[in-house]
Amino acid sequence: MVKNLRRLIEQVAKEKNLPEWLVERALRNSIALAVKKSQKIREDVEVQLEDDHIKAYLVRRSKDQTIKLPIDIEPADMDRIAAYAAKEEFLKELERAEEERSYLEFVELEGEIVVGIVRKVQEDGDLLVDLGKVMGVLPKKEQIPKEHYKVGDRLRALLLEVRKRRGKYEIILSRTHPRFLKKLLEAEVPEIKEGYIKVEAIAREPGERAKVLVSSTDSRMDPVGVVVGVRGSKIAPITEELSGERIDVIKKSDSVEELIKRSLAPAPVSAVRLFPEEKRAEVAVPKEKLSLAIGKGGVNVRLASKITGWRIDVYSEEDFEKLTKMT
Template identity: 40%
Template structure:
């Protein structure tokens, strides 16, 4: 029988596959009980006990002691019962030790199949449990094969999938190459654990810096945010909890060796290391470096900033195809509109001129209104007196007067627009020569 060397099998599988021996023992006990029922009948009450010291397996069939047997599979008569236990009485349950050899070759083969399947399931569970808590970590593997652009990576215990969409553009791998990636997902389905990797997620960039910069692992330097356009450019924002530690310098390393190691792993992706700042305007200015920033106008309600830069710095701030401002927006979490000082000054002058049409508004008040978002007579007309009184130096009387003037100005413009077509018709009619009516 296959049960003779069961202890050796349990020890070996537990050691090689990393499966807890108690899981294997329970699996084997259930498998042998299933094989016994195939031989003794589905209603037989079976109990299997494994003795870990000797590796022996004991199988007991429990039967009820009765005076008249109606079901031999579950009952034993009183006379036979007292041969096993002289003190038994009708109604008692007796455990009769079985010879495992009685199960036969077919039953033993069935037990073997159940054991193999259970071991596979236990192995899958062990792999899943080993990886489920490692999501977000970097892992090393070897390229096993490439299937329609997806890379199958051998992790030792199991295989993982690096989909084409999670690969850095233009990077090429061949079978046998070593590869590093982040564990993105760990799924558990009928086929076993499915581990999905990524090399494009910002967390991969973060983990690479953690591996290169000891100050990050020690908690002295903190990574506040990261943004990437994989294979092209990435930005990472860092800060320090100690005044004497330069977080940007720590990440760059001596002669740039630390950041260069990260760049090499990312196939030449350029990395901007940004100093994080609690002042969000300063943080945005840092994120747009090396562009020079002249002024930042913050809209807290819409979480957006208007960034004004010298005309000569506009292309640097925006970057190639808008990449720099796009990554800065992702990094900071603010919507950024970058405009030149020339364009801003022109828009500002037009805004001031539009406000200064109103009799009560001079240059100083126009500037204050503009800074509070009141950039046109239409906006002022639709505002409440409370809204306008938020402007420094504005009184209730001033607010009411400006609103009235705005409404009057806009009403006048509507009247002028309505009259214009009629005047044009009169002028056109006057210019036409008299014509005779033809019948």
């Protein structure tokens, strides 16, 4: 009987283009369900396919151990159970296995950009996105705040995670994750994929502003110029994709003082005072550029702090001088 089941596994795996282990698991699950029905068992049942017979076990779990008790099944009953399982429950389990295979294929795409069509806007704002073989979810918190979608819209997003929840697989998408911006940069700037330009860090406030720290492996190559492109030709499509998100590209520096100055672009910085023990910096800018340095709602200085890893306090040049005299 088991030999026949083995042949069935091989045949179905070939026909459905599924791995044999997935087909075997579906068959074992269907037989386990048939055993439970035939013997009116409510607890978990585990099935093993061995050399020339099928073994079934009652599985009891406690906090610190799992006990497996053999289930006594007459050979004639086992034949009937196996036949029933193969005909009835196996088809249902096989459908689940095919669905799982489709989701598992997307595991390899974690961290990559995928394209899909919005099929449903849920009441909580989450989007169900058709990715072809499967559906993905773009949660409200992973959407750029100023964006609004309707059924039929085409969108690009980062495949953030393939996870299993309550026995079902879910594909979680994101348009707010820093890696989404990084993958967009890789698509627009070949030098990043080729290794000439390295993206050192990214800080984002989705839809508002982002700062990208870059370096070059070739001293003759200006990483900022390469990433931005002639007249912004490479960065402009990314800003458009991100609903107007302003992107500041910053060249890495081994000097903390210089890095902090660059991170506050587009505001000019006239002086920096470091407090290494607190990993804090006080920065002076012209009074008329103070609002530019801080940014709307503090976004510019907040992102500068994230990209440098230093807390940055911004002052006008006059207030900076007063603080200097007090210390």
